[in-house]
Amino acid sequence: MTRVQLNSPPLALLFAACSMQVTGPAIASGAAMISGYDEKSVTVEANTTVVAKAYPDKPVRLIEPFGVGGGPDLQARALGPKLSELWGEPVTVENHPGAGSTVGPALVAKSPADGYTVLVSTSAQAYSAALRKDLPYNPLTDFIPVAPLTSQPYVIVAGKLAGIASVRELIAAARGKPGVLTFASTGVGTATHLGIEEFNQAAGIKAVHIPAVQGEAIADTIANTVAGRRTYMMAPIERALTDIRSGNLVALGVTTKKRSSLLPEVPTIAEAGVAGFDYPIWYGVWVPTGTPGGVVNKLASDIAQVMATPDLRDWLAKHGADPMRMTQPEFARFVLSESERAARIVKAAGIKIQ
Numbered sequence: 001m002t003r004v005q006l007n008s009p010p011l012a013l014l015f016a017a018c019s020m021q022v023t024g025p026a027i028a029s030g031a032a033m034i035s036g037y038d039e040k041s042v043t044v045e046a047n048t049t050v051v052a053k054a055y056p057d058k059p060v061r062l063i064e065p066f067g068v069g070g071g072p073d074l075q076a077r078a079l080g081p082k083l084s085e086l087w088g089e090p091v092t093v094e095n096h097p098g099a100g101s102t103v104g105p106a107l108v109a110k111s112p113a114d115g116y117t118v119l120v121s122t123s124a125q126a127y128s129a130a131l132r133k134d135l136p137y138n139p140l141t142d143f144i145p146v147a148p149l150t151s152q153p154y155v156i157v158a159g160k161l162a163g164i165a166s167v168r169e170l171i172a173a174a175r176g177k178p179g180v181l182t183f184a185s186t187g188v189g190t191a192t193h194l195g196i197e198e199f200n201q202a203a204g205i206k207a208v209h210i211p212a213v214q215g216e217a218i219a220d221t222i223a224n225t226v227a228g229r230r231t232y233m234m235a236p237i238e239r240a241l242t243d244i245r246s247g248n249l250v251a252l253g254v255t256t257k258k259r260s261s262l263l264p265e266v267p268t269i270a271e272a273g274v275a276g277f278d279y280p281i282w283y284g285v286w287v288p289t290g291t292p293g294g295v296v297n298k299l300a301s302d303i304a305q306v307m308a309t310p311d312l313r314d315w316l317a318k319h320g321a322d323p324m325r326m327t328q329p330e331f332a333r334f335v336l337s338e339s340e341r342a343a344r345i346v347k348a349a350g351i352k353i354q
Contacts, residue, residue: 055115055294055295055298056087056089056115056116057089058089058116059089059090059091059092059116060083060087060089060090060091060092060115060116060117060118061091061092061094061116061117061118062076062079062080062091062092062093062094062118062120063094063096063104063107063108063117063118063119063120064076064093064094064095064096064104064119064120064121065096065097065098065101065102065103065104065105065119065121066095066097066101066104066121066122067095067097068095070097071122071236071238071281071283072120072121072122072283073093073095074319075120075149075150075283075321076093076120077093078312078315078316079120079149079303079306079307079312080092080093082306082309082312083302083303083306086302086305086306087302100187100190101121101124102128102132102135102136102137104119104121105119105121105125105135105137105139105143105286106135106136106137108143108286108287108288109136109137109142109143109288110137110288111288112288113287113288113289113290113291113292114291114292114295115287115291115292115295115296115298115299117287117288118146118285118286118287118299119143119285119286119287120149120283120284120285121283121284121286122191122281122282122283122284123191123280123281123282123283123338124190124191125139125143125284125286125335126139126335126336126338126339126342127189127191127194127338127339127342128189129339129342129343130339130340130342130343130345130346130353131188131189131342131346131351131353132189132353133353139339140335140336140339141289142288142289143286143287143288143289144286144287144288144289144291144296144332145284145285145286145328145331145332145334145335146284146285146286146287146296146299146300146303146328146331147284147285147299147300147303147304147326147328147331148282148283148284148285148324148325148326148331148334149282149283149284149285149303149307149323149324150282150283150307150316150321150322150323150324151256151280151281151282151283151321151322151324152237152256152260152280152281152282152319152320152321152322153237153254153255153256153260153268153280153281153320154192154195154234154235154236154237154254154255154279154280154281155234155235155236155237155240155244155251155252155253155254155255155260155263155266156170156196156199156232156233156234156251156252156253156254156255156269157225157232157233157234157235157240157243157244157249157250157251157252158170158225158231158232158249158250158252159225159226159227159228159230159231159232159248159249159250160226160247160248160249160250161226161227161228162228162231162232162250164231164232164250164252165250165252166252166272167203167252167253167267167269167272167273167274168272168273170203170205170231170232170252171203171204171205171273171274173231174200174203174205174206174207175204175205178205178206179206179207179208180207180208181205181207181208181231181232182207182208182209182210182229182230182231183196183200183207183208183209183210183230183231183232183233184210184211184212184221184224184225184230184232184233185209185210185211185212185221185233185234186211186212186216186217186218186221187211187212188209188211188351188352189346189351190211191281192218192221192233192234192235193209193211193351194342194345194346195234195255195279196209196232196233196234197209197345197348197349197351198277198279198345199234199255199269199274199277199279200349201345201348201349202274202276202277203273203274207231207232210224210229210230218235218236218239219239221233221235222235222239222240222243222249225249226243226248226249232252234255234279236281237254237260237262237263237320238262238319238320241262241263244263251263251266252266252269252272253266253267253268253269253271253272253274254266254267254268254269255268255269255277255278255279255280256268256278256279256280257270257278260320261317261320262319262320282324282338283321284324284331284335285299285303287299296328297328300327300328300331304325307323308323
């Protein structure tokens with residue numbers, strides 16, 4: 001576990017949170033696809049402004065589950081100083097990787113529901129509800145979604161040795177040799193796995209999945225694709241950028257509706273021939289279920305405030321990330337919809353639930 005403390009001078013706290021409750025048919029109608037779902041998992045109960053005004057009055061911990069240098073780590077370290085400056089309280093970032101990125105969420109789920117232990121994670125937090133039944137926590141019912149942070153595209157790449165230069169060439173090769181091409185991922189049920197499965201389904205192709213084995217990281221997955229041991233994969237752009245620029249990897253397309261500022265010359269997957277394809281990686285913040293509504297509201301409001309600061313927005317833009325703008329209820333509904341999306345991909349691909 002790595003801990004970094006982020007301190008900044010205090011500013012006056014001038015916020016009085018309003019109470020809100022996230023309920024109703026918009027949430028409940030789609031919940032049946034997610035086993036174990038309980039509407040309370042996304043409900044922020046009404047609370048008094050007194051609770052919000054008193055929070056925070058001691059250090060806040062930001063827990064990220066992917067390790068130093070990963071997307072959640074970078075975003076937490078960008079967010080932390082801004083929150084510390086706003087609150088006048090220390091904010092620490094703690095890295096708790098391991099066990100398929102479940103160590104961090106497990107820690108937060110077991111922490112006091114008081115807003116002082118906060119999870120910063122990715123879309124994997126939503127997807128895991130559809131894939132993992134062996135977790136020591138329920139990704140939906142044990143957490144309240146607080147606020148989104150950013151979204152950004154992945155990039156689908158092929159190794160130079162594969163001789164594939166475009167999405168259309170990849171599709172033609174896969175259709176010409178069904179079940180012969182291979183694709184890599186960081187593990188069964190990970191976001192990079194589900195993303196390629198959704199791409200394959202949309203493109204009407206079949207390929208063999210070769211997931212990372214225990215102990216392998218994203219760098220190993222990329223290395224296997226560079227070496228030709230895998231045909232193609234979906235990767236975070238910043239992790240693949242060096243090999244793309246060196247020519248070891250060929251960037252076939254980015255996975256969102258618009259192009260990435262980091263790879264402006266690379267088309268979107270939709271532009272490259274798979275109409276409507278949109279599969280970003282996104283980041284957000286969660287707290288344990290039971291956290292007072294006033295605390296949740298204040299966290300959501302303050303995160304939205306600091307994410308709108310010009311210097312932070314500039315930093316995010318340089319890293320190819322787009323701020324997401326949602327209210328707390330909207331983010332709660334979004335997390336549920338993403339869990340349902342993962343369930344549909346799992347079912348269509350015949351992925352075995354662990």
